[in-house]
Amino acid sequence: MMKNIAVFASGFGSNFEAIIEAANNGTLHANIALLVVDKPACYAVERAHNHNIPVFAFNPKDYDSKEAYEKEIVKQLHAYQIDLVALAGYMRLVGSVLLENYAHRIINIHPALLPSFPGTHSIEKAYNHGVKVFGITIHYVDAGMDTGPIIDQESFKKKEGESVEEVETRIHQLEHQLYPKVLERILNH
Numbered sequence: 298m299m300k301n302i303a304v305f306a307s308g309f310g311s312n313f314e315a316i317i318e319a320a321n322n323g324t325l326h327a328n329i330a331l332l333v334v335d336k337p338a339c340y341a342v343e344r345a346h347n348h349n350i351p352v353f354a355f356n357p358k359d360y361d362s363k364e365a366y367e368k369e370i371v372k373q374l375h376a377y378q379i380d381l382v383a384l385a386g387y388m389r390l391v392g393s394v395l396l397e398n399y400a401h402r403i404i405n406i407h408p409a410l411l412p413s414f415p416g417t418h419s420i421e422k423a424y425n426h427g428v429k430v431f432g433i434t435i436h437y438v439d440a441g442m443d444t445g446p447i448i449d450q451e452s453f454k455k456k457e458g459e460s461v462e463e464v465e466t467r468i469h470q471l472e473h474q475l476y477p478k479v480l481e482r483i484l485n486h
């Protein structure tokens with residue numbers, strides 16, 4: 298039986314697209330069963346529509362608390378029989394309701410070599426710090442900000458004179474290759 302993945306996003310959704318592509322070309326044996334977004338107008342939603350993937354879009358402001366909207370998310374995840382949650386640019390800390398219901402089944406991708414440069418604007422921060430080796434991390438999600446157990450990492454050396462935009466492009470390319478591979482490994486090996 299193919300497992301069901303829910304992807305959570307807040308923005309552009311290029312990792313979401315890479316995961317869909319891998320499922321379509323047979324390198325990832327899973328159903329991309331649901332997109333969850335906290336920003337109903339984000340571009341990831343359009344990508345879901347293009348691929349006929351159901352979307353649960355919510356506005357956190359419509360709820361009294363994180364617990365309240367996460368209860369609603371968990372209902373949706375159960376309805377779609379989700380086995381694994383893949384955060385891909387979801388710009389919120391995951392709370393206790395999701396963590397308890399999907400223990401060890403929520404993973405995240407981060408555009409830096411954790412534990413360096415957690416949080417937002419990591420690529421820029423690493424670039425401005427002058428690091429010579431850039432990379433990405435895929436990890437299990439816990440209650441902290443990008444602190445959970447590391448599953449895999451990839452890295453590359455900055456080229457002489459490479460701009461932050463060029464580094465960013467290489468980081469995203471690396472993400473798009475690694476995320477589907479790690480999902481396949483977790484689900485099917």
Ligand code: GRF
Pocket residue numbers: 306307308309310311312313385386387406407408472
């Ligand atoms: C990626 O760089 C990911 O590592 C970070 O947010 C970005 C999302 O990009 N968590 P996209 O929405 O998948 O294009």
